[in-house]
């Protein structure tokens with residue numbers, strides 16, 4: 493494992509911090525767990541191209557002209573900007589399970605992708621110790637291949653050796669439960685229900701010990717009994733010294749799995765603290781409906 497934190501995100505073109513205020517790991521107090529992710533005033537901005545509507549007569553063109561007259565959105569030359577994460581700072585440590593909560597569109601998935609190094613930061617810096625893995629997205633599974641082939645492919649994509657995959661193969665299949673209703677593991681993944689595919693992805697992704705594991709709830713779908721199994725798997729992964737981030741709208745899952753919660757709203761970090769405290773405030777904010 494690297495001795496110093498490394499910068500994982502490619503930087504976006506355009507304005508950025510001028511000083512390279514790279515946080516160095518300071519001599520930690522004996523019981524202080526090592527930091528695994530440092531976000532230092534991070535901004536993430538999407539640029540949506542092709543929003544200009546030039547065709548005369550088209551309904552979308554007319555709508556575009558109306559919206560432009562009203563001066564809405566950060567649009568310039570047909571490029572709309574969406575400022576999804578704003579000035580977010582936090583430090584995550586080894587052994588922590590951190591929930592990411594917030595109402596729809598608050599920036600949770602975007603922040604997760606930035607930590608995974610899949611999206612550039614516009615301003616600020618992100619440093620990670622070890623390789624962050626976003627569960628599912630980077631497990632390059634293919635619909636036309638059988639579940640069995642995908643277990644091998646996903647394992648290789650995560651950097652497991654063939655021998656490691658062979659050794660854990662049965663465990664991965666059993667945990668996913670895709671064979672519970674017949675021999676589905678030998679059928680192409682396109683024949684799986686979305687829940688079955690998500691279970692296999694979770695099972696493959698969590699078969700490896702990760703330094704930083706990022707889980708977006710969209711990938712952790714599945715029935716209640718599978719969710720329970722996933723929660724205990726997350727606890728195991730965390731016990732094996734990594735850091736787990738979990739995006740979820742399921743407050744119970746967050747309470748059962750995480751000891752710390754980051755609450756995002758409009759891309760800003762509204763609260764960062766112990767699960768019980770943050771969830772209490774969040775439920776007050778959403779009227780307990782989130």
Ligand SMILES: Nc1ncnc2c1ncn2[C@@H]1O[C@H](COP(=O)(O)OP(=O)(O)OP(=O)(O)O)[C@@H](O)[C@H]1O
Nearest residue numbers: 538540574576594595596597598599600601602603
């Ligand atoms: N590829 C994209 N291009 C442009 N804007 C995007 C893109 N993805 C997300 N956004 C915008 O960024 C903002 C944050 O979205 P994000 O998906 O991170 O929120 P979220 O908190 O994960 O939402 P949800 O709980 O609904 O999954 C939203 O305004 C969304 O419309």
